[in-house]
Amino acid sequence: xxxxxxxxxxxxxxxxxxxxxxxxxxxxxxxxxxxxxxxxxxxxxxxxxxxxxxxxxxxxxxxxxxxxxxxxxxxxxxxxxxxxxxxxxxxxxxxxxxxxxxxxxxxxxxxxxxxxxxxxx
Numbered sequence: 001x002x003x004x005x006x007x008x009x010x011x012x013x014x015x016x017x018x019x020x021x022x023x024x025x026x027x028x029x030x031x032x033x034x035x036x037x038x039x040x041x042x043x044x045x046x047x048x049x050x051x052x053x054x055x056x057x058x059x060x061x062x063x064x065x066x067x068x069x070x071x072x073x074x075x076x077x078x079x080x081x082x083x084x085x086x087x088x089x090x091x092x093x094x095x096x097x098x099x100x101x102x103x104x105x106x107x108x109x110x111x112x113x114x115x116x117x118x119x120x121x
Contacts, residue, residue: 031076032107036061036069041104044079044096052092070094078103 032038039059045052050058058064073079078100082093096104 001069014042020094020104027041028110029103029107031072031078032103034069036065037073038107039060040066040073040094041096041100045096045101045104049082052094055094076103 036059040055043055043058052063052066052070055070056063060068064082070079070081074081076099077097079094080097082095084091084093
């Protein structure tokens with residue numbers, strides 16, 4: 001125990017919990033938190049656009065799995081989808097929207113705060 005008026009030692013100081021750092025209960029974006037959707041957003045954040053096949057190969061997933069997760073992100077307006085034809089073959093291309101970029105940045109900030117608070121313990 002510290003003497004009256006003395007500064008507490010570092011180990012005696014109470015470390016803030018993640019919920020205290022984040023100002024209450026964490027509000028994790030569950031839409032982004034799923035592994036494949038986070039992968040889609042991350043890939044699109046560093047590329048102007050990617051085709052369906054490029055994303056499928058990059059994320060090592062199936063057509064059906066990618067379609068379902070991309071649709072959820074599209075419904076949330078996190079990504080935009082453009083369909084066209086190239087040499088008579090259908091081409092689906094995705095890009096990250098401004099809304100999606102802000103959501104990804106908020107998610108990353110949240111995760112960094114959680115990680116930082118746990119490392120400070």
